Amino acid sequence: MADRISQRRTAANTYFLSVNSAILAFVGYLTSKMEPVDYMWLLALAGCMLTLFWYNIINSYKNLNTAKWQVVQDIEKRLPISPYDAEWDALQRGKNPRLYRPISHIESWVPGVFCLLHLIVLVRTFPWSSFAVWFTSVAICVIK
Numbered sequence: 001m002a003d004r005i006s007q008r009r010t011a012a013n014t015y016f017l018s019v020n021s022a023i024l025a026f027v028g029y030l031t032s033k034m035e036p037v038d039y040m041w042l043l044a045l046a047g048c049m050l051t052l053f054w055y056n057i058i059n060s061y062k063n064l065n066t067a068k069w070q071v072v073q074d075i076e077k078r079l080p081i082s083p084y085d086a087e088w089d090a091l092q093r094g095k096n097p098r099l100y101r102p103i104s105h106i107e108s109w110v111p112g113v114f115c116l117l118h119l120i121v122l123v124r125t126f127p128w129s130s131f132a133v134w135f136t137s138v139a140i141c142v143i144k
Contacts, residue, residue, distance in 0.1 A: 005068060009061040013107065016054040020114040023047045027121050040125040047118035051111040058111070062104035 023043055030040060069084070076082035091100040 005061060005065055009058075009065075012054075012057050012061070013110075016050060016057075016111070019050060020047055020054075020118075023050075024114075024117055024121070038127065041122050041127070044118045044122035044125060048115055048122065051115035051118065054111040054114075055108060058104060058108050062102075065104075 023046065027040055027043055072084055073082075073088075076085050088094075094100050094102065
């Protein structure tokens with residue numbers, strides 16, 4: 001049923017929102033108590049990956065809902081009344097953003113905001129000097 005898809009979608013969003021918030025809260029706690037630790041950039045990298053998974057899950061649910069509502073509209077064509085199609089007409093079939101803006105369009109911005117926050121942590125905590133030494137030694141080995 002279409003309503004169960006929406007419930008699962010909400011549960012997935014709640015899960016990813018909670019995990020991302022917990023990661024950022026933990027990073028904030030660590031930075032308030034001490035200098036950034038060596039593994040903090042790994043938490044940020046994990047947060048970035050989670051937000052990418054979250055974004056893909058949102059798109060998957062969006063596609064699944066679109067398909068389910070298309071089936072409902074196809075079934076309505078055979079019935080004497082079509083309330084869902086009438087509702088869609090009242091919303092000008094989604095063409096007027098003042099009447100209707102798909103939740104998935106708004107919802108897909110949330111992982112992006114979290115990804116940006118994780119990227120800030122990643123850039124600020126990544127051991128750039130160690131990476132530069134490693135990269136230089138690899139480059140020298142390749143050139144030889």
